[in-house]
Amino acid sequence: RGRNLHWGSSGMSTPSGASVGPARLDIPLDQPGRHVGALRLPWSHDRSAYGQIVIPVVVINGGPGPTALCTGGVHGDEYEGPIVLGALARELASGDINGRLIIVPTANPPAAQAGRRTSPIDGGNLARLFPGEANGGPTSQIAEGITRLLLPAADYLVDFHSGGSTLDYLPCAFGRLPTDRALAARVLDLLAAFGAPVTAVVKRPEAKGTLVAAALDAGVAAMATELGGSGGVTRQTVAIAADGLRRALGHMGILPGDAALARAPDAPSTRLLAVAGEHFLRAPGRGLFEPAFMLGDRVAAGDVAGWLSDPERPDRAPEPLHFAAAGIVICRRVPALAEPGDVLVHLAEDTTREALIDGI
Numbered sequence: 001r002g003r004n005l006h007w008g009s010s011g012m013s014t015p016s017g018a019s020v021g022p023a024r025l026d027i028p029l030d031q032p033g034r035h036v037g038a039l040r041l042p043w044s045h046d047r048s049a050y051g052q053i054v055i056p057v058v059v060i061n062g063g064p065g066p067t068a069l070c071t072g073g074v075h076g077d078e079y080e081g082p083i084v085l086g087a088l089a090r091e092l093a094s095g096d097i098n099g100r101l102i103i104v105p106t107a108n109p110p111a112a113q114a115g116r117r118t119s120p121i122d123g124g125n126l127a128r129l130f131p132g133e134a135n136g137g138p139t140s141q142i143a144e145g146i147t148r149l150l151l152p153a154a155d156y157l158v159d160f161h162s163g164g165s166t167l168d169y170l171p172c173a174f175g176r177l178p179t180d181r182a183l184a185a186r187v188l189d190l191l192a193a194f195g196a197p198v199t200a201v202v203k204r205p206e207a208k209g210t211l212v213a214a215a216l217d218a219g220v221a222a223m224a225t226e227l228g229g230s231g232g233v234t235r236q237t238v239a240i241a242a243d244g245l246r247r248a249l250g251h252m253g254i255l256p257g258d259a260a261l262a263r264a265p266d267a268p269s270t271r272l273l274a275v276a277g278e279h280f281l282r283a284p285g286r287g288l289f290e291p292a293f294m295l296g297d298r299v300a301a302g303d304v305a306g307w308l309s310d311p312e313r314p315d316r317a318p319e320p321l322h323f324a325a326a327g328i329v330i331c332r333r334v335p336a337l338a339e340p341g342d343v344l345v346h347l348a349e350d351t352t353r354e355a356l357i358d359g360i
Helices: 080-091 109-114 138-149 181-194 211-217 235-252 257-263 353-358
Strands: 033-042 052-061 067-071 100-104 156-159 167-169 172-176 198-202 221-226 271-275 280-282 287-291 304-309 319-322 327-333 343-350
Touching (some): 033 138, 052 109, 052 138, 080 100, 156 181, 172 181, 181 221, 221 235
Parallel strands (some): 067 156, 156 221
Antiparallel strands (some): 280 343, 304 319
């Protein structure tokens, strides 16, 4: 799409009368070279009357070419993104790439410092607040700043997530498709290039306000990941993230092909799966969930998914819970204690590119 934008320390110009939030970017996006700075948001609190929320941003501008916005740490208990994006920001110089990389390793520092999914400042879930509100709480203002100051420059978005401290995923690339078929095809191409062992595409996303959704609304080819979880990382999940990102940057034309393949060989064919509403099993009440499955298992509709027991009523037999649909187990709840409405497990079903496009 070609973005030739002019930026200043106070951010991008906006239409007359448009509401602009307080977030400001302290480095240029359009100057050649490597620049390290931050997105800064005023935050007055008990410890600092004139404090700021400081969101580190690295811009690597190698000249003409596409722009990729790469983000991690939208949730503070998900760590592959901050690890891999931090390493990439240290490793690459402007002469190594075509186009531009905008790297935000930790988009939600308050949540990251607390090791929490949501912000300890206002309880906001950054992944549900895009495009943000200029006059909203601090977390919504972070979303507004990213949407206003960074997203308009992007041709591509890669947003790293995992299951955090409450979910464990079969490591996968994760996507949703826009209604525009041409953009949907670009998204599927990007997911395939990332080359995770599994690629899951949500048919009718329940989650609103994600950065990926905001990017797709803006015409940006966008994808996310769900790389494990359980509150930590593994050698496997970090490798999938690092290798997949290099392949994706090679697909975009930002990282020259030889450089991409030197560190991340050609990806094997990813297993393409679709996630639908009937694939989610939620807790009907409070209790301890004992699963009857392993990640990656194939199950049938009606199979026992596990048992929910009441630790305060040992005289009551555990309640068996059943899968409503068939599929592959790609996600499970980590804490055994569940409340009504908690997702205990969700599935996905094998699909094809053609079926996904036709279903738009």
